[in-house]
Amino acid sequence: MKILREKQYAAFAANAKTLDSLRRNEVSYVPGVFEVAKVIILSKEDFEKLSEDVSPEYPFLKDNREIMSADPGGLFRCLMVQAEGEKENMLIAQGRDTLYLGYGRDYRSVDLQGVPVERIALEEPKAYREHAVFYYRPSHINDLNGQNPLRPVPERQTRFQVEQVVVLCDEQFRQFQETGLKDDQIFLFDYSDKMWFDPGSLCWHCVLVKGETGKEGILVDAEGYSYARYAASAPDCDRLRLQDIPVHYEHPARVPEQKKTRKQKEPER
Helix, strand or coil: CCCCCCCCEEEEEECCCCHHHHHCCCCCEEEEEEEEEEEEEECHHHHHHHHHCCCCCCHHHHHCHHHCEECCCCEEEEEEEEECCCCCEEEEEECCCCEEEEEECCHHHCCCCCCCEEECCCCCCCCCCCEEECEECCCCHHHCCCCCCCCCCCCCEEEEEEEEEEEECHHHHHHHHHHHCCCCCHHHHHCHHHCEEECCCCEEEEEEEEECCCCCEEEEECCCCCCCCEEEEECCHHHCCCCCCCEEECCCCCCCCCCCCCCCCECCC
16 A cells, blocks of 8 residues: 655755855745655765765766756755764755755654665766867877877867767777778768757867777767868867767677676665
């Protein structure tokens, strides 16, 4: 028999940055019903660090993105984050593009029956790279990394957004870097609709071409052609925003096997 629980209400602030702003009521709130999907317990030091700048880039928020939701005026499915041994807590919910924070004085006033609890160490958010220098019609990787003194002045450093990832086997990627930038590539032709420059926002929408095992890649806007008409170097693909970006593995590159990871969880409350 399903037990019906009483609705729990809270106020949430969109894109609030600090716990202090919630404590002092310095933000604009929207009301809603909330459900706690998981309790996250941090050390006191980590909780203090998080409370000074609640960035959506924290890895634990990304890891729990699928269990959070936000419907202003409706239902918020959220994480409850608190320091070890403390009653005060933050409620964190995430919509499509917005992080919502709520303030709780005492977790004991919230129905947490059956809610999983996880103790974690706070990992620092990544410093993502959002700008790159694009070069016109490069012929070699050295044309993109400043090692060719004969190259003309590049396009200015501009914002970019990856719309598609293409993974080549390492040997194919090496050939693409060294001899293939000016050659027609079927994978650039296939994703020609994913590449364009937006003059209004000064943003390159591009395809990221990378190898199977290395961190480096090349950002490409073929501008309607099948070769790298404009390209930029991406030395570390781990610093690019690639969540939810579609990935294509060009044969013979293979989709990697999923590795199962285990997280230590506390018993449910």
